[in-house]
Amino acid sequence: MNTSIVGKQFELTDAIKSYVENAFDTLSKYQLDIISARCVLSADEKQGKKGFSVEFALNLARKNTIVIRQKDKDLYAAIDLTVERASKVLRREHDKMTTVKGKADDKAQRQQIGEEAVEGVDEIVPTELELYKPLEIEEALNELKNSDRQFYVFNDIDARMRVIYKRTDGKFGLY
Template identity: 50%
Template sequence: MHTIITSRHFELTDSIKDYIYHLTESLGKYNLDILSVRVVISYQEKKGHKKGEKKKKCLFNIDLTLSLAHANTVVINQNDKDLYAAADLAISRMHKILRRYHDKIHHKQAIPSETIVANQILRDEASAHKGEDEIVPMDLDLHKPLDIEDALERLKSSSQQFFVFNDKDSKMRVIYKRTDGKYGLY
């Protein structure tokens, strides 16, 4: 992970650089192939606009840009009166985003293995009860939308009595062989 820390309108000290660098290193714990982190710290002084108010308002702005391989760039902008508080808030927001992205990726990868295990359990139970009515579990490809014509061709080319599929409108449909030789559709 390549980290770039820059400042605008004030001088960046070594202690601030070390603090920000330490915070950005903690983003690597999600194993998301982070290409680069760019931190731009700017300082603004605003004069009060109310009548009789001469007090200056100091504000630190942190722009945190994180580039991930195979994903969109994440940008966070955080303002605060205290530089360290702004940095902590920006990094905690980035942790939240990366944690959600990490969970989303690993949850998608976990589903197929759980499905395989569940299907194997169903097959084992079905083979254990040979004397009774046998239930044979089927693997369904419900994640691919199909046209009705494509589903009909799949049913014709198989020895199954029915075929379950999602159509282009994301509705679950069933096409089946009727006893009169025609096909029905739910």
């Protein structure tokens, strides 16, 4: 993870830099692919009151950039609050990823259960249809009589798909 720490309107000390780096290290526990992390620390002085502003920008792989801003009178408190908010956002992202994987695992388990239930039923064997040329109904009837099939699917002369089948009374039906 590439990190950059920038100080605006005040000088960064080594203690502040190491504190921010430790904060970035705590964010890596969510195992998200954080490409880069940027921290901008700035001092604000409005109406005689001193304050600090902290901005974290986290670039995640295959996700949008997460930007978190926090203001406080104490610099370390502002960093802590920003890290807390960033960890909440990263935890949500991590939960989204693990939840989607969990749903996929549940689906696979349901399919396995469904396949076990189907084992008691007759096996269905897919076959390719021979729809190369249009046939007359009489030709399709001869094909069905000469085979041991229950039905025969074909295209008739008008290019409509038709089904001819053996009935239980020994006659033939046509759809």
